[in-house]
Amino acid sequence: MPAHAAEPLSPAKGTVLLTISGNIEQTNAPGRAEFDRDMLEALGRKSFKTTFVMSGKTHLFEGVSLRAVLERIGSKGTVIRASALNDYEIDIPWDDLKYDPLIAMSADGEVLKLRDKGPLWIVYPRDDHSALRDDIHDSRWVWQLNRLRIVRP
Template sequence: MQIRMLFTSLALTALCFPTLALALDKPKGEVILTISAAHLDHPNIDETAQFDLPMLEALTSRTGEMETPWTEGKVKFSGPLLRAVLEAAGAHGSTLKIIALNDYSAEVPVEDAAKLDTILATRMNGDTMSVRDKGPLFLIYPFDKDASLFNEKYFSRSVWQIKSIEVSE
């Protein structure tokens, strides 16, 4: 009886917290994001957490339609919540260094992922984002939910063409 209750409890936990994983699968397709940290709870390749597009799109996500300084008119962005990606990797720390394909980087407090519905956008207007269109990943703040975020502080953290995230204390 106790074993059945334990399995039921574990099954309910998995249903209630789908981004919690005991292990992170290895990517089957092209790696588009690598997360590194002093310690990751769920590394899948060496000491990093690497993701392909299907892995990212399987995480808890959000879609938001908003205006940005980098696009014309309202644009619909969708992708996993940044906090869901960090949880899947088991990344802990206080600062994220978001690094683009051209090695541009920005420091982002982990608090932005925890408290704001920041999107690691994989799609713009329903289409996967190519490098030409600021892809494969673009950190989007919830400008549609909070107009006070529409300022230079958050614009400077909105990195596009993201390739990796380094997590530090």
């Protein structure tokens, strides 16, 4: 069992940026876990530089490890279904956690805003792993991320 999963999850005090449902142990709303910016940042900041395919440029992304968020709520599954504000949805295999993707909240020192495809992105360290430099993994970069659903077979 993840270290943090036993601790109750406090209710979000600010604007909810991320809602997680499905196979999770900790909730702070009926059937789901809701996170505001402060709650995400409390899980520990992480950053890396990597190339964003759409711009062709390297950017410094900062946020929180997707794995840390999932561990905090005691999630177990085989698939992470990620959804965006524009209803884009994609299934991310649990195995992708080995690459330690980031839930980015800023890029190049600027907080991601809605007009920048924010406030949250799922970002992979594609420059660190040649296996991530393909269309399949590029499609798992989810901007305007707002929901995750933990799915079991």
